[in-house]
Amino acid sequence: MRLNELNIGESGIIKKIHAKEPLKSKLLSMGITRGEKVKVLKHTLAKNTFDIEVGNSSIALREEEAEQIEVEKI
C-alpha cells in the first residue's frame, strides 16, 4: 500500500521509494528510506497535504509525493 492510504495516527514501514530523480534523492536525504518507520501525523481536510513523522523529524508533503512511497502498515 502507499503512504497516502494511511489514516491519521497510523504507521507503516517504508518498503520502496518509487519517485523519480531528483525527488527520490531529496526524499532519501530527508530520511525517508527503506526500512524506516513512518507515521501520518496529520493531513489537511481534503487530504491534499500530509504531515508525516520519520525518525525524529516531521515532514510535509503532498498526496502526489506520498503516493510514491510504498509502505507496509503496522
Place this chain on the structure above:
Amino acid sequence: MKEIKIALVGQPNVGKSHLINSISGATLHVGNFSGVTVEKKEVEFERGGYKLKLIDLPGTYSLHPYTPEEKVTKEFLLNEKYDLILNVVDSNQLEKNLAFTWQLADMQHPMVVAFNMYDEYARQGGEIDTDKFFTLTNIRAENVSAKEKFGLEELFSKVIKTYEEKNIPRVYYSEIVEEEIENLKEKIKDCEFSKRFVAIRLIEDDEDIYKIVHEKPWYSDILDILKAAKERLRIEYDEEDTKTIMFEERFALSKGVVTQIAKKAVKETLTEKIDKILIHPILGLPIFLFIMWAIFQATFSLGSIPMDYIDASFGAFGEWVGGLLPEGFVKDAVVNGIIPAVGAVVMFLPNILILYLGINLMEQTGYMARAAYVMDGVLKRFGLQGRSFIPLVSGFGCSVPAYMAARTLKNPKDRLITMLVIGFMSCGARLPVYVLFVSAFFAPEIQGNVLFAIYIGGALMGLIVAKILRIVLFKGEPEPFVMELPKYRFPKVKAILFDLWIKTKMYLKKAGTFIATASLIIWFLSSYPVDKKELQNIPESEQQTYILEHSYLAQIGKAINPVFEPLGFTWKETVSIIAGLAAKEVVVSTMAVLYHTPDSDETSKELIETIRKNIPFATAVAIILIIMFYSPCLAAMGTFWAEVPQWQWRLFYTIYPNVFAYIAALIGYMIAK
C-alpha cells in the same frame, strides 16, 4: 597571521547562522557567491594564533543537490579552496544529519563536527560521546549550543588541532561497498579530488563528478570495472538504483554509530502538541488568517502611537534649524524641502518595524513552515505550491529578499510565476502611503481592517494572476512539495532586536540620504523657476500657489497628466506616483513637499488633513490601487532582472504590473465615484 579557511556546512535548520552570530569577537561580512545572488556570510576571528575565516554555505540535505542554493554549496565544496570543513549537526536528528556527514567525509578533507543544539538534547536526557565518535571516525567533534554559547571555544581549538594535524576522516561503509571502492581506486589516476571520493561518487551516479572524470585520460579504463561494481551491488542489495544503495548504506552507518556514541533522548512532544492545534485540518487555515490579521492590526494600532511624538520632534527640529540658518535658498531647501519630507517618511518607521517583527517571529518560531503546509492546498489551486509561500510572505516585508527567497523553488516555471506575483504582496515601503491615505479617508475604527483588506486584496489578486499565468504561459505540472517542519523554538530576543535594529538603521539611512535627496530635487523642481516681476503683481497669500503652479514640476506633471486624468489625478498626484518608482516612500515625501504651504506652521501629521481636503475619495481609491499593483521600486526591479536572465520575462515584468495597476485603478475610481 596564518589564516584557516573553513567551509561551514550543514543540513537546513541546524542553527548554522545562529552559531555564526554567537562567536565572540568576530567580524561579519555579507556578500554574494560569485555569479549568483545567494547570500554569502563570512566571519573572521582570531583564536590560538590563527585567523579563522568561516564561510557559511547554504543549508543542504545532501551532495545530490535539489535546489539552486544546494547547488551553490556543492559547487563551493568541489571547486573552491578551503582548509577544513566544519559540519554542523542537529543533535536531535543525529541519524539523518550524520548521513550527510559521511558524504562530506568521503571528500577526505580535514573535518570537524559540531553537535549543535546540545542543550535541548541534554535536557531531554540525551548524551553524545565525542571521544568515541573520534575513535570511530577520526573526526574531532564537540557538543555545542550556539544558543547558550557553550562548547564553541572547545570547538575552535579542535578545529585548529585538526588543521595542524591534517586529520582526515576515516569512515568506512560495509565490506561489499568498500571492496568495490578499492577496485575502482586502483584504476583512478591523477585527479583533483581524492580517489576514494571519486570512486564513491561514480558508484552513486554523481553527474557532476562524471563530467569532470569524463575528461581524464584514464576514464575509459574504469568503465568496465565501474559497470561490474554497480552490477554486483545491485544484486547484493536487491535494489536497482545505486544511489539509493549508497543512501541506505549511509543511513545504516549512522544508526550503527549513533547506538555507539549516543544515549537517546526522550522524544520531545511539545511540537506535536502545538501542531495538533496550529495545523489542525479544520482550524489550521482560520488560525493562520487570524494571525495575519492580528499582525496587521498591531501594525496599524500600535504603530500609530509614537507617530505624534516623531511628528512633533521633526516640527521642533525644523524650527530650530530654521532659526540657525540665514534667510535664503539654503534655509528654504532645508526647512521647507528636506525636513518635512524626511519627517513624513520617518513617521512610519514604527509601523514598518511591527510588520517586520511579525514576519520575523513567524520565521524564528518555526510557524512559517506550518503556514506553508496549511496554505499548500490553497496555493496549489492557484498553480503554486506551499514553498512559494515563504517568498510571497517575505514580499510583505521587502520584495528584494523575496525574489531571492524564490530560489528555494527548484522548478524554473514555479519560480518565475512566484517571482512575477511577489509584487502583488505589498511591501513595507508601501505601508506609509497606505497609512497616509487610510488615515485620511477612513474612520479610525475600521482603519486596521481596511489595511488588512488592502494586503489581502493584493495577495488574492496576485494568486489569481498566478493562476492565469499558469494556464496561459506556463503549462505543466507544478513541482513536488516536500518540506521539513522544524521543531517549534522559542525566538531569541537578542537576535530579533538586532534584526530590527538593522532594519531601523537601514530605513533611517534611506530616509536621510536617498529620500532626502529625492525630496530636495522635488522641492527644487516645485519652487523654481520664479519670475520675480510677475510675482510682485500677485497678492502675498497667493504667491506660493502661483510659484507651484508655474514650477518645472508642474510643467512635467501637466504634460503627463492626460494619461492619469481618467483617474481624477491632478498633476500633483501624477508626479507623486511617478516619483514612487524610485522608492515607494517617496510618494509620501513628494506629497509632503507638494502640499506644503510655508506660511502655515505645518507638520507632517497635518499632511493627512491636507490630503483629505485636497483629494477626492475616488481619486484616493485609485491612488491606493495603483500603489498596490504597479512596478515596485528600482532596487526590487534590479533584483528581479539579476535573478531572471531571459529578456522576454524581464520586459514582461517591467510592463504588465503598470498596465494592470492602471486598469484596476480605473475600475476602482469609477466604482468609488
